[in-house]
Amino acid sequence: MTLQIATDVDGVATSSALSRGGTWLAAVFLSATFVIAALFIPVTGRFEIAIGLAGLAVTGFGVIAALRTTGFARAIVFTVAACAGLYVFAFISASVSVSEGGGAPSSDYVLLSMPEFAVLVVGIAARSLARSLTLGTLAFVLGAGGVQLAAWQAGMALAVDIPVVASYLALCLSVSALWIGRRDAARGTALMSGAALAEERDVAVARFNARATSWLHDTVLADLRALAALPPGELDDATRQALDRDLANLADVSLVLDAPGLGGSVSRALAKVPALVGVVRDAEQQGLELVVTGDVEALNELGSAVTRSLERAISECLLNVLQHSGVREAEIAVMSSPPEVSVMVSDSGSGFDVNETGDHTVGLRMVVVDSLAEIGGSVQIWSRPGAGTAVFMTVPVAA
Amino acid sequence: MNPRSVRPPRGSTALELDPLGAISARGFLVVVAAVSLLCAVGLTITTADQVSSWPLAVAALSSLVAGYAWFLRSAFRFDHGVTSDRFSIAFALVAVATVLNSLSCLGSNIVVRDDWGLLTVGLVLVAAAPFRTYNELRGYTAVAGAGTGLLAVLHGFASLGDGIPLPVTVLVAVAPALAMGLASVAYARQLLHGIYAERLQQADDRDAQIDELRRRFVDDDVVGEIGSLRSDVVPFLARVRSAGRLTAEDSARAAELAQTLSAAISASRMLDSLGDHVDLLVDESGLSLRMHEDDRATLRTLLVALQDSPHTRPGSVILELLEGESDRFGSVRCASDDVRALRADVTPFLRMTRLMFRSASEQVVGEELLVQFDIDRLA
CATH class of the missing domain: 1.20.5 (Single alpha-helices involved in coiled-coils or other helix-helix interfaces)
Incomplete structure (x- = not known):
């Protein structure tokens, strides 16, 4: 859009990001549980734990599928499958713990809590608050409830798993906060x-x-x-x-x-390069007309520190054009030659003698040369009185 | 556009591309902060028998409160928000809280899962996901994982002597921070890609719209509608060209058509629909038509938001644009019976105005919300 500000218009990007985040969260908790449970096979000699691990794998697939699917009915089916897998794992783990004796843990022990955490996230990526809360509650009731049922059936002492209950409530709150915020943002977006x-x-x-x-x-x-x-x-x-x-x-x-120029202003042509948008907008706001050419997308490959230094340097060059060149037009040309990127800011203004120390050179030396030198870049300045100025800056892609 | 196929700029955050996302990110941060503090206080109270040093326990809670207070303050600031430096301070304070919490029960810890620091250091990363880059979060996740692992080892030797193998203790201790940290990395990365893809899609849509407008402009023969171009001028020129000679009547007719066409061209002025959104537009120098399109779109958004607010007094929205000898500036006025509620309604758009106009400011004057701004650039 004109304002060069992208917006997640219908929440698709947010849902997709939540899905990806939830997948990682569940994967880590389930993997940790899987490793710990697997360690118990050689220690206890109880090979039925492998069946429990299979249940855990089903839980993992169910959670990830529920997070990825766009259909609500399918999400419910996957959630139920995930909880069924969790039940199998919980029943076998609890049975083994109880039969091994020696201070068997209660039903809130960590080997059961971690997969419960994983199951709780199934609803976070749903496309409405109601669906999100429904799926989360279903996972809580079937997942945490199923674990308690399995523990009871295996003869394990029951205990309310406070962290799981707290996590469920916290997830409900967080998802609600996200959705309320998204609703406000959507209004602004529209x-x-x-x-x-x-x-x-x-x-x-x-x-x-x-x-x-x-x-x-x-x-x-x-x-x-x-x-x-x-x-x-x-x-x-x-x-x-x-x-x-x-x-x-x-x-x-x-x-x-x-005819050229009927498409829009310079800043609008820079949709792919956010780093330059602010610089160009500031310069335009001060009355400079800019032409941006070359491989501008190469700037996206720069590290954040390099980008910041380069932004500062380009801004200083443009400020110099405004203050000293006597013209209102300048060009920014970007050249990519991995592992370096070069940017040239030029104008056809009054120019100056680069060997003289004056207002023209102080800013360039202080801001441009010094800041780029700090990140391993270099600067060349070409200028003559009456013949314009060109500042050629080269920076490393990674710094 | 598929988010997987785009390559957003390194070092960018989703919020830099989508400032309006800050609305939900802040709400989420408030909830995470509340959950973290409740979790810390609750677990400290319920596992009080495991605390071996109350000064350290209190210091841990204080550090956690300070960390989140700093984080919240940064997130609600009008300027650059949660910068890398600001988040590093918040994370450091929360990490210190984790260490202090762990040390406060050194020697008396029964189960490592009761240490709230292991959770809060992960939660702060979850809250940071919209604000910071995924590369930074990856680094913080590694730090959090390593730190919680070391603390677990320390407790393994000092406290937990109930036969639980050390690797299991470490895995249980590291899992929450690692899970939440990696989740935040994945979230931040995917959101950035999604928003960037959206940005490119919008650019494509914009180009398509301009092409469509160009086509319609031609199809509707807008040029032909100028004066009597199609009905009089074209037939006249075609006849003269066909005849190959000019008569005295033709010269007189040409002069007459030239006069008519000249007037029509002068009358054909730029469209301006900005005035549609205000009750009174004061613009004696025709500045509205000459403003930069980004500035006009920003103003239009603010004006529409003001008109949409239920707190706006009907008929009170005034846009004034003034041009001096060396400067240009403008103001938007809007009356309301509850000006503060009106300001709250349009806060995101006031922020947008500040973002686009370098010197924009807003204030409540009596029963009016007054927004003032300098106009630095023209189209």
């Missing part, structure tokens, strides 16, 4: 999108209009005036050609609208 699109429309139509009227003024109107001034008689070749051109363009106005 307004912004509408405003930006309306603005795009106005600006585009205005540009087309301006281009068309300018063309009409310079051609058709000028030719009509020329005809009005001509004496009666045969038309000369130049007049015939002008009339042919006018009639051809009026027959296909799209030719008139193919």
